Amino acid sequence: MEKRRLGTIEVSPIGMGCMAFSHGYGEVPAEGYALEAIRRAYDYGCTFFDTAEAYGGQQFWPGHNEQLLGKAVKGFRKEVVLATKFHFGAVSFENDAQVEHIIREHISLSLKHLDTDYIDLYYLHRISRQIPVESVALSMGKLIREGIIRAWGLSQVSGETLRRAHEVTPVSAVQNIYSMVERDCEAEVFPYALQHGIGVVPFSPVASGLLSGRITAETDFSHSDDVRKFVPQLTRKNIEANEPLLAQLHDYADRKQATMAQVSLAWMLHKYPNVVPIPGSRNQERILENLGAWNVTLTDAEFAELEQTLDSIEIHGHRGIVEFEGDSMQQWNREK
Numbered sequence: 001m002e003k004r005r006l007g008t009i010e011v012s013p014i015g016m017g018c019m020a021f022s023h024g025y026g027e028v029p030a031e032g033y034a035l036e037a038i039r040r041a042y043d044y045g046c047t048f049f050d051t052a053e054a055y056g057g058q059q060f061w062p063g064h065n066e067q068l069l070g071k072a073v074k075g076f077r078k079e080v081v082l083a084t085k086f087h088f089g090a091v092s093f094e095n096d097a098q099v100e101h102i103i104r105e106h107i108s109l110s111l112k113h114l115d116t117d118y119i120d121l122y123y124l125h126r127i128s129r130q131i132p133v134e135s136v137a138l139s140m141g142k143l144i145r146e147g148i149i150r151a152w153g154l155s156q157v158s159g160e161t162l163r164r165a166h167e168v169t170p171v172s173a174v175q176n177i178y179s180m181v182e183r184d185c186e187a188e189v190f191p192y193a194l195q196h197g198i199g200v201v202p203f204s205p206v207a208s209g210l211l212s213g214r215i216t217a218e219t220d221f222s223h224s225d226d227v228r229k230f231v232p233q234l235t236r237k238n239i240e241a242n243e244p245l246l247a248q249l250h251d252y253a254d255r256k257q258a259t260m261a262q263v264s265l266a267w268m269l270h271k272y273p274n275v276v277p278i279p280g281s282r283n284q285e286r287i288l289e290n291l292g293a294w295n296v297t298l299t300d301a302e303f304a305e306l307e308q309t310l311d312s313i314e315i316h317g318h319r320g321i322v323e324f325e326g327d328s329m330q331q332w333n334r335e336k
Contacts, residue, residue, distance in 0.1 A: 007172025015048030017280030023057020159188025
């Protein structure tokens with residue numbers, strides 16, 4: 001397993017998204033099971049764990065997921081890279097000092113929840129229409145110089161926003177939606193990131209489970225805390241319409257003696273040297289299966305064949321990059 005870099009930070013080639021242990025995918029597992037899952041991932045070789053201050057859902061509270069992750073890695077904190085994210089919420093821009101004050105308030109809580117004195121990678125979860133990204137970049141630069149964070153990143157941003165931020169304080173990572181069925185980042189984000197040594201951290205790299213082949217048109221997402229009911233690719237109509245892609249992916253998986261999810265992850269690892277996906281799951285076996293994708297190697301010929309297949313198949317239920325804070329729920333409501 002070769003390590004990868006997010007800016008100057010070295011991580012395992014696949015990380016672990018921890019949100020599902022607090023909310024988002026139906027009933028959450030018991031705390032003991034979640035702690036064991038994170039520790040098993042570390043034992044397997046995963047050194048990159050992702051959370052956010054907002055991950056708490058209906059059952060818990062903001063910061064719950066950070067607390068869980070901090071508790072899980074306490075015995076090996078210095079050996080792993082922890083990433084978390086913050087939102088501005090409803091606030092109007094006054095000046096750079098005000099922005100810095102808000103960020104410091106948020107990071108103070110995250111440090112407490114994670115039970116650590118520094119955060120490796122600190123993301124702005126979504127761009128605010130009221131707060132200039134350049135002002136955020138200035139504050140992040142101060143936090144880096146003070147050693148409170150090692151690096152900073154952005155989530156769900158365009159190439160232009162990334163450029164504006166990076167020119168103020170170098171960005172180490174961009175966490176955007178990216179998968180075989182969500183390839184918007186290939187136009188601007190990946191080229192800029194490759195040119196400037198920025199890592200790209202895809203969330204939902206297995207398309208909320210669609211590319212695992214385990215979701216069918218009959219899969220029930222009716223649980224009140226299951227965000228998949230808002231994912232357009234997972235409507236009955238679009239699952240059926242995307243069957244040609246799933247059939248092809250199943251064929252590749254059989255040939256590679258791997259799972260469909262592993263092939264979809266191996267595809268992006270082969271395509272970009274700066275990509276570090278963070279698949280999330282609440283199931284320990286699925287977590288280890290996803291990490292095992294770093295052992296699935298595609299030849300150049302196999303990769304080219306996959307690329308040709310993807311370019312020739314129409315994808316149904318496009319989500320895209322939702323850049324601004326608050327827009328995600330509006331988009332989900334429209335899809336409903």
